[in-house]
Amino acid sequence: MKPNPRQLTLLALLQTQGSVTVEQLADKLGVTLQTVRRDVQRLDDEGLLTRFHGGVRVPSSTIENIAHQQRENLHADGKNRIARAVAAAVPSDCSLILNIGTTTEAIARALLHHSGLRVITNNLNVATILSVNPKCEVIVVGGVVRGRDQGIVGEAAVDFIRQFKVDIAIIGISGIEADGSLRDYDFREVKVSQTILSHAREVWLAADSSKFNRPAMVEVGTLAQIDRLFTDAPPPEPFPALLAEAQVRFEVTL
Structure with missing residues (x-):
């Protein structure tokens, strides 16, 4: 997929913070929770982020932790x-x-x-x-x-x-x-x-x-x-x- 501008902003926020909640994303992007969840689902399907209960983080690795x-x-x-x-x-x-x-x-x-x-x-x-x-x-x-x-x-x-x-x-x-x-x-x-x-x-x-x-x-x-x-x-x-x-x-x- 080619992310749209809103999804690119979402990914940029994620790269900056490492992990954010769905509510934080909706607030920062000025959209509804439903819109954020749809974006998150599409980006997760493409392996561009990883979901967890209530939020998202940078894609997981099974072999290396993120920096301290x-x-x-x-x-x-x-x-x-x-x-x-x-x-x-x-x-x-x-x-x-x-x-x-x-x-x-x-x-x-x-x-x-x-x-x-x-x-x-x-x-x-x-x-x-x-x-x-x-x-x-x-x-x-x-x-x-x-x-x-x-x-x-x-x-x-x-x-x-x-x-x-x-x-x-x-x-x-x-x-x-x-x-x-x-x-x-x-x-x-x-x-x-x-x-x-x-x-x-x-x-x-x-x-x-x-x-x-x-x-x-x-x-x-x-x-x-x-x-x-x-x-x-x-x-x-x-x-x-x-x-x-x-x-x-x-x-x-x-």
């Missing part, structure tokens, strides 16, 4: 709501692991006023954020620093985490597929995340709504390994049934 700075801006409001909800549920005087991701970085900022926390992380951004809290001890995982997002990956990171058993692991994820699998892009990061899952008494997943039905290449685990899910919109089908079957307690931060 762009991810910081995507769904920022939703991530902040998730972060506040997670922080409210975290008790003082407990041990945590926080992994790589912009959502876990938002959670770190929301934990700045907690006391008595011992936090293990393979995310240098999380360590930097929490290091200013004098009532929080931060332990940084050893390993290879991934320059694009300051994540620490590799076998040394796996071996380091194996020494611990924490109260709560708070993890982010790149995608949750319709078979209930949790997925990410870098197999070195996945090995660390798998170790985190097995070295925590509880596992909390923090994932904004765009992560549902988002494909990625490497399986981290399944919903059955998660105790609690924090998200910013009601999960689309078939996830309510999958969450119920896996006995995952989930909280929607509207």
